Amino acid sequence: GMDPLEDSFAFLDFGEEPLYDEAGTAHPADEDELGGGGAHNGHGPGDEGEEGAGEDEDGLSLETLPEYACAYCGVHDSATVIKCTAPNCGKWFCNGGGQSSLGSHCVHHLVRARHKEVMLHPEGPLGETVLECYNCASRNPFILGFIPAKEAGVVVLLCRDCLGLKGLREMSWDLSQWQSLIESRAFLPWLVKEPTEEQTSRSRHLGAGQLAKLEELWKTNPNASVDDLDAPGVDEEPQPALLHYEDAFQYQNILGPLVKLEADADRTAKEALTVEGVAVRWDQGLNRKRLACFHYPRAEAAVHLNLGDELRIRRGTPPEWECLGTIVRFSAAEEVVLELRGGAGAPTSEAAGFSVDVVWRAVTFDRMQMAMRTFAVDETSLSGYIYHRLLGHEVDEPSILVPPPERLAVPGLTALNRSQEFAVRQALSRPLSLIQGPPGTGKTLTSATIVYHMVQMHGGQTLVCAPSNIAVDHLAGKLSAAGLKVVRVQSKARETVPSQVEHLTLHHQVRLLAAAENSALHKLQKLKDETGELSAEDEKAFMREARAAERELLMHADVICTTCVGAADRRLTSRSMRFRQCLVDEATQATEPECLIPLVLGVKQLVLVGDHCQLGPVVMSKKAARAGLSLSLFERL
Numbered sequence: 206g207m208d209p210l211e212d213s214f215a216f217l218d219f220g221e222e223p224l225y226d227e228a229g230t231a232h233p234a235d236e237d238e239l240g241g242g243g244a245h246n247g248h249g250p251g252d253e254g255e256e257g258a259g260e261d262e263d264g265l266s267l268e269t270l271p272e273y274a275c276a277y278c279g280v281h282d283s284a285t286v287i288k289c290t291a292p293n294c295g296k297w298f299c300n301g302g303g304q305s306s307l308g309s310h311c312v313h314h315l316v317r318a319r320h321k322e323v324m325l326h327p328e329g330p331l332g333e334t335v336l337e338c339y340n341c342a343s344r345n346p347f348i349l350g351f352i353p354a355k356e357a358g359v360v361v362l363l364c365r366d367c368l369g370l371k372g373l374r375e376m377s378w379d380l381s382q383w384q385s386l387i388e389s390r391a392f393l394p395w396l397v398k399e400p401t402e403e404q405t406s407r408s409r410h411l412g413a414g415q416l417a418k419l420e421e422l423w424k425t426n427p428n429a430s431v432d433d434l435d436a437p438g439v440d441e442e443p444q445p446a447l448l449h450y451e452d453a454f455q456y457q458n459i460l461g462p463l464v465k466l467e468a469d470a471d472r473t474a475k476e477a478l479t480v481e482g483v484a485v486r487w488d489q490g491l492n493r494k495r496l497a498c499f500h501y502p503r504a505e506a507a508v509h510l511n512l513g514d515e516l517r518i519r520r521g522t523p524p525e526w527e528c529l530g531t532i533v534r535f536s537a538a539e540e541v542v543l544e545l546r547g548g549a550g551a552p553t554s555e556a557a558g559f560s561v562d563v564v565w566r567a568v569t570f571d572r573m574q575m576a577m578r579t580f581a582v583d584e585t586s587l588s589g590y591i592y593h594r595l596l597g598h599e600v601d602e603p604s605i606l607v608p609p610p611e612r613l614a615v616p617g618l619t620a621l622n623r624s625q626e627f628a629v630r631q632a633l634s635r636p637l638s639l640i641q642g643p644p645g646t647g648k649t650l651t652s653a654t655i656v657y658h659m660v661q662m663h664g665g666q667t668l669v670c671a672p673s674n675i676a677v678d679h680l681a682g683k684l685s686a687a688g689l690k691v692v693r694v695q696s697k698a699r700e701t702v703p704s705q706v707e708h709l710t711l712h713h714q715v716r717l718l719a720a721a722e723n724s725a726l727h728k729l730q731k732l733k734d735e736t737g738e739l740s741a742e743d744e745k746a747f748m749r750e751a752r753a754a755e756r757e758l759l760m761h762a763d764v765i766c767t768t769c770v771g772a773a774d775r776r777l778t779s780r781s782m783r784f785r786q787c788l789v790d791e792a793t794q795a796t797e798p799e800c801l802i803p804l805v806l807g808v809k810q811l812v813l814v815g816d817h818c819q820l821g822p823v824v825m826s827k828k829a830a831r832a833g834l835s836l837s838l839f840e841r842l
Contacts, residue, residue, distance in 0.1 A: 273326055275299040277310045277416060277431075278408035283326040284398045287311045290335070290344075291320035292479050293427050300392050301400035307413055308390025311397070317420040319477060321345040325397065336386065338364035340373060342482025342557075346392075350385045352378050362386075421827070424473045446797075446833030448841060449597030453581035456596060461577055463826075463834040464798050468570035470826035475565040483559040485518070486540070487551070490533075492701075492734070495548025497530060498540045499561070513674070513699035515564040516543055522560075526552055529564065533701050544701055572773040573798035579805040586805035590636050594842070595804075602636065605810070607662045609633035615657045617686040618650060625651045632812045633658055639839060640814045652790055652814050653683040659786045659810070660689060660763045668777075668784035669766045670803045672795040672822075674699070678706045680790055681766040685709055692758055694767040694774055709766075711776075715754045726750035756781075769795050772803035783807035790814045792839040796822040800838045813839045 273288070274281035280299040288297050289311070298311035307313045315321065322344040327333035337344050343364045351360040367373060368380055386393055400408070411419070415434060422429045443462050450456040480501065488496040497518055501510060512532055519527035528551065530543035545551060579586050580595075593600045609630050614620060621629065625647055632638040632655045642648045652669075659667045669684070671677045677693070682705065685691045693709040695702075700712045707713055719727035729747040733739050739747055755776055759765060767774065769789065776782075787808040792800055793815030799822075804811060817840040824830040 273297040275310055275408070277314070277411055277419070278405075280400045280404050280408050282398070282400060282404060283328040284330055285400045285404070286326055286329075287392065287397050288324045288326070289314060289318070289320050290322040290324050291318070291477055293477065294318065294320055294423075296423075297326075299400050300394070300397040301405055302391070307416070309392065309399075311392065312387060312390050313416065314420070315346065317417070318423070319474065321347065322481070330398075331396070336362060337482065338362060338367055340364070340367040340370065341484070343367075344481055346386055350383045352380060352383045354378065425469060443828060443832045445831075446836060446841075447597070451596075453577075453592070453596065457577040457581045460798055460834070461574060463829040463832055464570055464573050464577075464796075466826040466829040466832075467796075467824060467834060468567060470829070471570075472565045472567075474825055475563045478563045480561045482557075483518075483561050484557045485559050486556070487553040488542075490544060495545045495551050495553075496533075497543045497545060497551075497559075498536060499543075499559070500539065501541050501561070510541065510563075511674075512702040513696065515566065515698060516541075517562040517564050518543060518545075518559055519562070520552055520555065520559050524560075526550060531698050531701060534703060569770050569799075572770055572802055573796075575773065576802040576805050577798055580801060583805070585807065587807065588636065588809040591804070591808060591811055594637055595801075595838070597841075605634055605636065609658060609662070613654060613658065615654050615687050617688060618653055618657075618683070619647075621650070621654060622647070625654070629654050629658070633662065636810050637842075638812045639842060640812065641816055641839075642814075643816055643818065648814050648816075649680060649683060649790070652680060652788055652812075653687060655812055656684055656764055656786075656788055657687045657689060659788075663786060663810075665786075666759070666762055666782070666784055667764050667786040667788070668772065668803055668806065668808070669764055669788050669790070670769045670772055671790040672769050672799060673791060674768060676791045677766050677768055678704060681706045681709050681764075684764050684766070689763040690761065691764045691766060692762040694759075694765060694771055694777065696771060696774070711755060711758060714758050715751060718754050718758065719750075724750065724754075726754055752776075767803075769799045769802050772806060778806065786810045788812040788814065793817045793837045794820055794822060795837060796824065796834055797836070797838040797841065798834075813842070815839050 270279055271281050273283060273286050275286055275298050276296040277298060278301070280286065280301065282299075285299045285301065286297045287300065288295065296314070298309075298314050300309045300311055302309050302313070311323070315323070323336055323346050325331050325334045325336070335344065336346055336349055338349060339361050340363060343349070343366070345364065348365040349362055350365065351362055353359075354361050361378060363373070363383065365383075365385075368383060373380065384393075386396060391399065409431065411431065415431075418434055419429070419431065422433060426433070443466060444459050446459055446463065450459070483499050486498040488498055490496050510532060512534065514532045515529060516532065517527060517529055528545045528548060530545040532541055533544045534542045536542055580592075590600060590603055613626055613629050628640050628651050632640065640648065640651060642651075656667050656669055669677070669680055671680065674695075681691050681693045685706070691709050692711050692714065693704075693706050694711050695704075700710070704710060715726075716730065719730060726747065729739065729743055729750065732743070733747065759776065759782065765777065765784075767777070784803070784806045785808065787803055787806075787810070789795070789800060789803065789812070792813040800813075815837070817837065821840075822835055822837055824835045826834070829835075
């Protein structure tokens with residue numbers, strides 16, 4: 206029922222004459238006409254640029270360039286520039302590439318910065334236009350295109366994802382004439398003109414390396430300019446990671462700054478991933494919590510949304526309503542299902558006009574820094590032998606007093622082959638072992654067998670970790686099948702996320718224990734489920750009872766499974782919880798500081814399992830990666 210002519214963002218009017226032929230292709234002659242006509246901006250084509258150019262020839266300094274000058278080259282013709290409207294950006298870029306072959310400056314910036322929102326100049330031929338999809342309001346220019354409408358001189362902007370929708374196919378538009386707004390790494394010239402040769406010749410010329418440095422500089426200093434490229438310290442590289450360290454303080458002083466660089470890069474990338482114009486379908490979970498279901502644009506593939514991730518959903522600018530939530534599942538229709546925290550007041554009568562932000566948390570990086578500090582100052586954090594081996598020192602290997610059993614077969618698990626048996630015996634007989642194997646060689650089976658015999662030989666709790674939740678769940682299931690008492694510790698944010706090993710999770714076992722004993726915890730939990738919340742006094746009692754139940758389950762477990770970062774959970778770091786044996790699966794996919802987190806919990810026997818010939822750690826910061834953060838502990842040892 207919406208009148209499309211009332212939506213200025215969806216339709217662009219180019220005057221009486223259409224700018225395309227029947228195939229939807231722009232005509233160069235029309236572009237010249239577009240750049241001129243006083244009906245659009247009141248002066249001839251390039252008047253403003255020529256005036257500015259004259260001033261440049263007379264010695265106009267870069268400081269006096271207008272705000273909309275290209276942040277790369279300084280070209281400042283309003284018809285040739287476009288504004289990046291991504292959060293914390295707001296810079297202008299021209300549709301020319303100078304003397305480089307990297308494509309236009311505006312497209313090059315959008316690619317390097319991973320930004321996906323642009324706006325035309327208000328004094329340009331088309332006026333202050335935000336480029337948005339008519340149907341879904343997506344502002345990603347890389348999936349936007351246009352098709353001719355029936356009205357002369359009018360085109361409709363549609364994103365590639367909406368072309369197949371049934372509602373649009375029923376309209377009178379010829380979707381086969383859809384054409385992308387970006388071709389040959391530049392915006393179409395009828396949308397944003399290309400600077401003339403004269404303008405380009407008078408502009409500032411930057412090489413590919415300088416553009417890359419400028420983009421990196423903007424990540425930490427959004428107000429930086431080209432002049433700042435020559436500032437002291439801009440090109441300074443961090444001290445590289447070593448194969449051998451003198452002591453744990455040198456280890457911390459080198460790897461600590463690399464973790465800081467990675468944290469800054471990860472934060473910048475996450476905070477820039479705001480999606481506007483999201484349509485929401487409201488629902489309610491079985492736990493009576495409000496659910497917001499929406500499609501996250503497929504073009505945002507770089508986001509890598511995972512179960513348990515935290516998002517902020519809001520409506521209006523400034524937001525008239527906003528709420529944090531956790532991704533609990535992805536629906537069959539490829540919807541993101543977000544469980545809201547305190548969804549009271551949610552505008553459930555509204556279905557459109559929402560924005561979604563990815564919430565960045567420093568917990569992961571704080572725990573890495575804390576592990577390195579503990580490694581440096583706490584002599585009891587792990588055995589002396591493992592301490593020196595992590596630093597790359599050659600020291601005599603102590604013997605394991607308890608010999609491995611003659612028979613290695615484990616009930617509930619597949620029998621081992623000869624190479625697997627050899628790996629198990631070696632791991633059980635030595636304080637530090639690395640087990641490498643290509644895919645399909647039975648590393649998970651070997652790991653489960655090692656952990657089973659560690660429990661039988663030494664008692665206490667064995668800590669099993671991996672960098673990913675999927676790997677931890679898989680190994681936890683294997684160990685449970687072997688008859689061990691397994692507790693899977695998850696972060697609080699993931700406790701509402703369905704899991705294949707739900708019965709092994711700590712929060713699930715706490716509920717079962719409370720119900721079986723009909724304890725005060727069970728009664729409080731039942732009251733909380735029925736009413737949705739507890740009084741302050743009851744909430745305090747509930748938390749006290751829950752912590753006591755968690756301690757009881759953890760102390761009586763054979764194996765505790767969690768991610769490497771999850772090993773720093775406060776429930777596992779108390780002095781009463783010390784882990785003499787630890788196995789880290791997929792160790793080659795964790796950065797060294799991440800892998801260190803579980804090791805400083807008192808480990809005296811360590812097994813690292815992985816394959817350095819496969820995928821290594823994912824490092825966002827190029828500086829940190831070049832300095833060696835992308836080298837896993839497994840590979841360095």
